[in-house]
Amino acid sequence: MPAYTLRIRRFDPQSGEAPHWDEHTVEMPETQSVLDAILKVRDEVDGSVGIRCSCQQAICGSCGVRMNGKPGLACNTHLGEAAERGHGVGWNPPEEGQVAPVIAVEPMGNMPVIRDLIVDMDAVHWKKIRRVTPWLVNQQPVPEREYIVPHENMVDVTQTMACIQCGACVSDCLAMEVDPLFVGPAALAKAYRFVGDPRDAQHRERLQDLAEDEHGIYDCTHCFNCIDACPKGVDPMSQIMRLRRRAGSDYEIEDRNNGYRHEHAFVNNIRRNGLLHEADLLPDSYGGKFNPRAVPELIGALPTAMTALRRGKMTPKTALGHPHKAPAEVKRIFEKVEGRSGRVELNLYVTGYEDEPEATGGGQRETATAAEPNAQGRPESVGAGERQPAAESLDADAVASETGTTEGETR
Amino acid sequence: MRVAYWPGCVSRGFTPELHGSMAKVAPLLDIELIELDRAACCGAGVIAEHNQELADTLNARTFALAQRTDGELMMNICSTCQGAQSECQERLDANTEYRERVNQNLADEGLRYEKGLTNKNFLWLLVEEIGLEALRARVKRPLSNLRVGPFYGCYIVRPVDRLGIDSERPRDRYLHWVIEALGGTVIDYAGVYKCCGFPIITMNKQASLAQAGRHLGDALDAQADCLVVPCPLCHLNLDMQQPGAAKVVGRDLGMPVLHLPQLVGLALGLSPKELGMTKHIVKPTSVIDWSTAVVAGTDDTAVGARRVA
Ligand code: SF4
Ligand code: SF4
Ligand code: SF4
Ligand code: SF4
Ligand code: FES
Numbered sequence: 001m002p003a004y005t006l007r008i009r010r011f012d013p014q015s016g017e018a019p020h021w022d023e024h025t026v027e028m029p030e031t032q033s034v035l036d037a038i039l040k041v042r043d044e045v046d047g048s049v050g051i052r053c054s055c056q057q058a059i060c061g062s063c064g065v066r067m068n069g070k071p072g073l074a075c076n077t078h079l080g081e082a083a084e085r086g087h088g089v090g091w092n093p094p095e096e097g098q099v100a101p102v103i104a105v106e107p108m109g110n111m112p113v114i115r116d117l118i119v120d121m122d123a124v125h126w127k128k129i130r131r132v133t134p135w136l137v138n139q140q141p142v143p144e145r146e147y148i149v150p151h152e153n154m155v156d157v158t159q160t161m162a163c164i165q166c167g168a169c170v171s172d173c174l175a176m177e178v179d180p181l182f183v184g185p186a187a188l189a190k191a192y193r194f195v196g197d198p199r200d201a202q203h204r205e206r207l208q209d210l211a212e213d214e215h216g217i218y219d220c221t222h223c224f225n226c227i228d229a230c231p232k233g234v235d236p237m238s239q240i241m242r243l244r245r246r247a248g249s250d251y252e253i254e255d256r257n258n259g260y261r262h263e264h265a266f267v268n269n270i271r272r273n274g275l276l277h278e279a280d281l282l283p284d285s286y287g288g289k290f291n292p293r294a295v296p297e298l299i300g301a302l303p304t305a306m307t308a309l310r311r312g313k314m315t316p317k318t319a320l321g322h323p324h325k326a327p328a329e330v331k332r333i334f335e336k337v338e339g340r341s342g343r344v345e346l347n348l349y350v351t352g353y354e355d356e357p358e359a360t361g362g363g364q365r366e367t368a369t370a371a372e373p374n375a376q377g378r379p380e381s382v383g384a385g386e387r388q389p390a391a392e393s394l395d396a397d398a399v400a401s402e403t404g405t406t407e408g409e410t411r
Numbered sequence: 412m413r414v415a416y417w418p419g420c421v422s423r424g425f426t427p428e429l430h431g432s433m434a435k436v437a438p439l440l441d442i443e444l445i446e447l448d449r450a451a452c453c454g455a456g457v458i459a460e461h462n463q464e465l466a467d468t469l470n471a472r473t474f475a476l477a478q479r480t481d482g483e484l485m486m487n488i489c490s491t492c493q494g495a496q497s498e499c500q501e502r503l504d505a506n507t508e509y510r511e512r513v514n515q516n517l518a519d520e521g522l523r524y525e526k527g528l529t530n531k532n533f534l535w536l537l538v539e540e541i542g543l544e545a546l547r548a549r550v551k552r553p554l555s556n557l558r559v560g561p562f563y564g565c566y567i568v569r570p571v572d573r574l575g576i577d578s579e580r581p582r583d584r585y586l587h588w589v590i591e592a593l594g595g596t597v598i599d600y601a602g603v604y605k606c607c608g609f610p611i612i613t614m615n616k617q618a619s620l621a622q623a624g625r626h627l628g629d630a631l632d633a634q635a636d637c638l639v640v641p642c643p644l645c646h647l648n649l650d651m652q653q654p655g656a657a658k659v660v661g662r663d664l665g666m667p668v669l670h671l672p673q674l675v676g677l678a679l680g681l682s683p684k685e686l687g688m689t690k691h692i693v694k695p696t697s698v699i700d701w702s703t704a705v706v707a708g709t710d711d712t713a714v715g716a717r718r719v720a
Contacts, residue, residue, distance in 0.1 A: 084578050174605055174606045174622065175606075175611070175618065177605075177622075178608070178618045178621040178622050178625065179615065179617075179618040179621075182618075214615060218611065218614040218615070219611060219614065219615050219618065220610075220611070221565075221606045221608055221609075221610045221611050221618075221619070221622070222456055222565070222606075222610045223565040223569070223605075223606035224494075224565050224566070224569030224570050225565075225569065225606075227569065227570045228569050228570050228571055241456075241459070241460045244460050245460055245461065245462075248461065249461060249462070257614045257615065258613050258614050259614050262457075262613045262614060263457055263460060263461055264461075266455075266457045266458070266461075267457065267458055267461050267462075270451065270452045270454065270458065270469075274451045274452065275420040275423070275424070275451065275452050276420035276421065276424065276452045276455075327449050327451075329449075329472070329519070329520045330451045330469070330472075332519065332520075333465070333468050333469060333472065333516055333517075334465065336516055337462065337464050337465040337468055337516060338462060338465060343462055343463065343464065344463070344464045344509075344512070345463045345464070346463070346502045346505075346506060346509050348501065348502065348505055351505070351506060352505075353505040353506075354505055354506050354507060
């Protein structure tokens, strides 16, 4: 039976002592979970190890920890898999001088430690969840009978509904690391749960609120950590991007954080130039060179720009001119795709992969779930031909389009 | 080998030294670059955030242009391009109907993307196609004594599934391996896999620069001589914005940041000037003593790193 070196980070804030690591060797099959190993140590060696757990089957969301640097559920991570995880991202080079592979278990990040592996979810995670009004605000008047919700809309929010509130994404959110006030991945994914639900009456208010909040949807640095952290495939970052798409394109909410302007400036920049002209992007993100909001920012950026000019990083030509024109083809693509009435989106969480993707540069490998029926038990087809937003006739507000998303029509 | 080459926009705009150094390094590694000069920006995730089909179409067009060349594969020199393009490709490859729809958008131009393109960042190509042994054999000036902090950035290491990272292809260790193969010393510091903050520079400058400043400071504390990045956008936040980042974190930084082809070029015998290092905001020459740098150096004449201040 394989052996593992289980390192557990111990800390009791009340004791006044600094955190330290305990080390135990455990012999267990590689298909047992990290939680099994921790509980074994607690039961047989040291009863004082602090760990929170309940269901032991990835449902209750209470056993979030970091294993070899990566956050996840202790109960659904095999020992063998944890031992291979890297301190950085995905792979752990064998440590020298260790007989058995090391599995270092520590509490999740971005939240205060209560004891050992237990963090204070109330202080951070739940507070943020409450911040986004995590319940449905009814349309008035309430219908006499049940609401009829289009299937497509429910499919659309299925992914966010898979969240078990474990906090793994919050643990490693890099925006939160520098800005603790950031609403964060789990709460924003929860926000999309209601923004994507046609029964909710406050889409605009919710979006406006989260766009205007300087720690809201535009504070996410698009770092993908929450995607890799989530044991349930919620893809919080993608939900945040959908919130931005709704706020910026469907509701045209011009927030004071420049999120709307930056997105539009970027897209227009490429439409105009084919390639990105950074020199225009900055002023345009603040509303154009002559917008009063742009002035302080541009003056602030001047020293940098001057040094860049001096070093030959930007030439006056790249700073001011438009040296190359985009091929007309690029413009035509913009016109064609943006000219359509509804947007089309393919959500692989819902559709699955048609068949095993071949290794691309990205080389996705066995992530494929071959042409699996989606969560609703029927194959989803997306992207065929022109298609009207499914929800159109029902509730204009329920989206101009994004239903176009997971859409796929009912057959 | 011949590769269809997508340099990205920033490498020709704000960081021209990246494109320039790649062009100089390629022949030394027997890479022939077929530049995709008609392709458009990959959208860096922002276009996808705005309109997914639009981003997928623009990238499918780039892929189709690449497939028209006789290159063995497509290569990029920007993590952000790699990430944004892998994301689009994942969707295009996963669903025939969707791919057809996108191909319809390209039909006017007579272009068509066929599933299964291989698109690799220069870093991956170095390790997987050229090989570390071959790279080592070409080193003329080992980077002995140079303490290099790898900074991967986000788009090239996450999400691991999409990018094909696992124990067989630990692409999240490649930067470490390349630094070692070039004779340098790898400095591990807290920021190796973190985000430079660039995506929110116009939205939350404070948080953005706090990120950059923190990683630069951590590298400094770990006594790195310089950082190396496979992404020009990381370079913008870590180098160009470094003076601002220093203010936000309230400490002197002065940490040079090299583009990957520059680091490779140095070891292959090119001069800092040829590699455009004079264009950096934090001049590498100000903290690295290049005077001992001679071609075909032995250990004591190798690139020596010395902090002067
Ligand atoms: S992608 Fe955004 S929300 Fe997710 S971890 Fe990164 S910064 Fe946080
Ligand atoms: S989104 Fe995923 S990682 Fe975040 S709390 Fe929900 S289940 Fe956990
Ligand atoms: S990510 Fe950057 S460099 Fe790559 S194509 Fe887009 S704007 Fe250009
Ligand atoms: S570190 Fe910054 S520029 Fe680099 S990939 Fe991440 S977000 Fe992009
Ligand atoms: S114990 Fe319930 S999710 Fe792990």
